[in-house]
Amino acid sequence: MGHPGRHYFGGRKLSRAVLYLVLTALLLYTLMPLVFLVINSFKGQAEIVRNPLALPDEFTWDYIARAFTAIHFPQALGYTLLITVLSEAIIVLCSSLCAWAITRRRGTLPTVVYLCFVAAMLIPFQAVMYPLMSMMDTVGLKNIPGLILMYGGFGMSLSIFLYCGFIKAVPRGVEEAALIDGAGIFQIFFRIVFPLIKSTTVTVIILNGMWIWNDYLLPYLTLGTSEQKTLVLELFYAKMTSGQFGNPWELVFPAVLLSILPMVIVFLCLQKYFVKGVSEGAIKS
Amino acid sequence: MDRYYKRWFWLLVLPAILLFVCIIALPFLIGAVYSFTSWRGTYFAGGSLAQSFVGLDNYRSAFANEQFVHALLYTTLYTVVAVIAINLVALALALMLNNIRRGAGLFRTVFFLPNMLGGLAMGFVWQFIFQVVYTELLFSPDGILHVEFLRYMTQDGTKALFALAIMTTWQSAGYMMLIYIGGLNAIPGDLYEAAQIDGAGPVRRFFKITLPLLMPSITVVLFLTLANSFKLLDQNVALTDGAFGSRLIALQILRTTQDITPPNYGVAQAQAVIFFVIVAIISLLQVWLTRRKEVEF
Numbered sequence: 001m002g003h004p005g006r007h008y009f010g011g012r013k014l015s016r017a018v019l020y021l022v023l024t025a026l027l028l029y030t031l032m033p034l035v036f037l038v039i040n041s042f043k044g045q046a047e048i049v050r051n052p053l054a055l056p057d058e059f060t061w062d063y064i065a066r067a068f069t070a071i072h073f074p075q076a077l078g079y080t081l082l083i084t085v086l087s088e089a090i091i092v093l094c095s096s097l098c099a100w101a102i103t104r105r106r107g108t109l110p111t112v113v114y115l116c117f118v119a120a121m122l123i124p125f126q127a128v129m130y131p132l133m134s135m136m137d138t139v140g141l142k143n144i145p146g147l148i149l150m151y152g153g154f155g156m157s158l159s160i161f162l163y164c165g166f167i168k169a170v171p172r173g174v175e176e177a178a179l180i181d182g183a184g185i186f187q188i189f190f191r192i193v194f195p196l197i198k199s200t201t202v203t204v205i206i207l208n209g210m211w212i213w214n215d216y217l218l219p220y221l222t223l224g225t226s227e228q229k230t231l232v233l234e235l236f237y238a239k240m241t242s243g244q245f246g247n248p249w250e251l252v253f254p255a256v257l258l259s260i261l262p263m264v265i266v267f268l269c270l271q272k273y274f275v276k277g278v279s280e281g282a283i284k285s
Numbered sequence: 286m287d288r289y290y291k292r293w294f295w296l297l298v299l300p301a302i303l304l305f306v307c308i309i310a311l312p313f314l315i316g317a318v319y320s321f322t323s324w325r326g327t328y329f330a331g332g333s334l335a336q337s338f339v340g341l342d343n344y345r346s347a348f349a350n351e352q353f354v355h356a357l358l359y360t361t362l363y364t365v366v367a368v369i370a371i372n373l374v375a376l377a378l379a380l381m382l383n384n385i386r387r388g389a390g391l392f393r394t395v396f397f398l399p400n401m402l403g404g405l406a407m408g409f410v411w412q413f414i415f416q417v418v419y420t421e422l423l424f425s426p427d428g429i430l431h432v433e434f435l436r437y438m439t440q441d442g443t444k445a446l447f448a449l450a451i452m453t454t455w456q457s458a459g460y461m462m463l464i465y466i467g468g469l470n471a472i473p474g475d476l477y478e479a480a481q482i483d484g485a486g487p488v489r490r491f492f493k494i495t496l497p498l499l500m501p502s503i504t505v506v507l508f509l510t511l512a513n514s515f516k517l518l519d520q521n522v523a524l525t526d527g528a529f530g531s532r533l534i535a536l537q538i539l540r541t542t543q544d545i546t547p548p549n550y551g552v553a554q555a556q557a558v559i560f561f562v563i564v565a566i567i568s569l570l571q572v573w574l575t576r577r578k579e580v581e582f
Contacts, residue, residue: 005427016385023381025493027395030455034398036418039411043469052417090304098301104290113298120309122568124516127561130550131319132312132325156301178286185293214403216519217539222457224562239409256406267401271394274401278460279467 041067041254048249067254071234077262080230081218083144084212087151088205091159094152096205099163100193104172114164118193121157125217133221147222149260154218155208163209167193199280206277213263231259293564316517320363320554325547343555345572353556355530357563359446363533364514371510372503379465396459399503408523411452413506415439439524445531453518453523457513458492461506468502469495508571515564534560 003181034265038046041064067073102110136146170193178188190281194201219230229237238255297462305493323330329337347353378396382389422428424435435510445511472495480490518535525531527540538556542548 005366016475017382019385020388023385023392026378027392030395030399030459031564033407033410033414033455036414042412049417053422094301094304098298101290101294101297106287111296113302116310117301117305120305120313122559122561122565123309123313124561126516126535126537127557128309128312128352129324130554130557131316132308134311135307135315140500150308151303153304156305157309172286179286179289185289185297210401214405215517216403216405216522232405235403235406235409249463252413256409259308259406260402263403264398266316267398268394271397274397275463278397278463284288 003203009076013106021260037059037253037257039068039267040249041257041261043250043253044131045248050275053236063250064254064258067238067251067258070257071231071238071258072229073098073231073258074230075233075235078212078236079228080145080232081197083148083230084209086148089149090148090152091208092201092204095159096194096197096201097147097189099158099160099167100189102160103164103167104175114160121161125154129217129221136222141224144223144228147219150218150222151208151212155204157214158207159204162200165195170196199276203271203277203280206274207281220252231262313357316554317558318510319551320558322551324551324554326542328548339551341551343551344559347555347559350541350552352532353537353541355467355500356532356534357546358565359442359530359532360515360517360534363446363517364451366446367453367514367517368507368510370450370454371458371461371514374454375461375502375506376465378458378462382462382466383469384510393459393463393502396462398459399456400460402456404517405523407456408452409518411455412439412522412524415448440529442530444531445525448524449517449520449531449533453514453517456520457510461510465499465502468499472498504572508568509541511567511571512564515567 036052039055040052042059042061043063047057098113102114132150133142136142136150141149174192175188178192183191213228214232214238216232219233220236223229223233225237235255239252242251303525321340321345322343323339331337351548382392386390412574419438420436424430424432430537433445434447438444476498478496479495485493516535517533518539520534521527521531521533527533527536532540533557538553541552541553543557545552
């Protein structure tokens with residue numbers, strides 16, 4: 001029912017055509033930098049600067065191969081994966097257990113704990129970074145294990161917030177029945193509660209993963225110029241050092257392409273979860 | 286059952302609280318204390334912690350530091366521009382996608398895609414786009430359209446602000462669009478039908494139904510874009526690295542320790558505390574203001 005655009009566009013069909021035209025233009029605009037990135041990953045410096053919008057004169061994997069070695073791709077990818085997976089594991093495990101305990105126990109104490117976590121979302125990273133780095137240095141954790149722990153800590157607030165919102169709606173009757181059947185506390189949690197809150201777990205993993213995978217500042221402060229670098233950090237130093245010889249884009253473009261490729265693949269395979277995760281994360285906050 | 290939950294409470298919350306205290310609460314409190322001392326990163330100028338208290342000196346020198354004050358203003362301006370741009374684009378995209386059926390999934394995926402890609406990585410690509418494609422091809426005198434403002438955008442403080450906004454709009458409008466789509470879908474369709482029967486036109490329907498009922502989503506998006514813009518760092522590093530007076534506050538705090546020799550971490554920490562206070566005030570104000578305007582249905 002209804003013809004929303006009639007008075008303005010002189011008909012439903014025409015207004016729809018205009019809509020698709022505008023959307024397609026925006027789609028092309030959105031993809032432009034990526035297309036641009038791909039075509040220039042197969043060109044030499046001179047060709048990139050001379051004719052950045054054209055397809056490569058001749059097709060060669062040389063520049064990609066060179067970037068592959070320059071940013072130590074397999075090693076950096078491995079470290080980034082390791083960091084992301086382990087910190088996600090810590091975040092999911094600790095925050096879901098904590099949120100469960102907070103929502104199930106009655107009284108003011110759990111509310112106070114909850115409010116502490118939520119209030120901490122107001123603290124920007126810059127407010128803690130210098131003392132945190134000095135602490136981590138003192139205890140010998142200015143390395144990958146330390147980085148994983150720090151991501152665990154920074155991911156806690158938002159995740160607990162999301163889990164609490166969801167667990168509140170989960171009835172506690174089943175848990176009571178399981179307890180009477182003689183299940184232990186961890187059995188109750190992992191067999192009954194955890195499967196029920198799976199959709200929030202997906203949201204938590206996605207929201208934290210997008211940030212951890214692409215983060216620059218924390219690895220920069222923690223790992224710096226050490227041998228073990230994440231993808232983003234390798235890319236950063238590749239750009240910085242190449243800049244000394246006048247910005248060889250022939251290294252930067254393929255390096256950027258390689259570094260974003262894993263995320264693009266993951267996104268395209270799991271996109272419906274991403275859409276759901278973001279929407280749910282937003283609705284709850 | 287209550288007693289059972291109570292018995293296990295501390296064991297279940299302990300790992301999370303431990304991480305939280307060690308990684309956030311403790312450094313935050315230590316940082317607040319250090320901002321009143323002559324902290325140098327690894328030691329205190331003047332001896333022990335107790336001997337190195339300098340009162341409000343660090344805060345005074347933070348506000349006396351031209352770069353810091355400039356970064357504060359610059360960040361505020363950037364935030365205003367970016368919040369408006371991202372919100373309008375995101376809302377427009379959501380409204381358009383809500384009016385089509387075929388291909389909506391594809392459009393949604395593509396608009397969201399840039400958000401998945403690192404700010405630093407894509408910042409390098411955009412740096413080249415601004416420096417070469419915008420400057421020498423699209424908007425040069427021999428280009429498609431001669432717009433001097435859109436040329437050499439990374440080599441001028443004012444233009445760099447808009448360059449940043451162009452890039453971040455490209456990157457995060459798709460994310461905010463998803464939130465708006467969620468909000469639009471939550472509006473009951475019969476409200477529109479009723480309004481139409483009553484003779485309300487599309488413009489009136491938008492302002493009387495869509496906008497008020499979208500307030501919860503608008504709160505969320507405003508809050509998110511405001512916080513993200515204020516804390517922006519990666520794109521700033523990638524596009525200009527703070528050159529030509531284009532430092533945002535996050536980068537300013539990071540570089541303060543490199544600006545002065547020997548590095549004065551006390552001053553940097555004071556800047557960080559000021560930054561925290563501003564972020565906290567904005568966030569609380571924002572939530573409070575928009576909560577009042579939300580419509581229940």
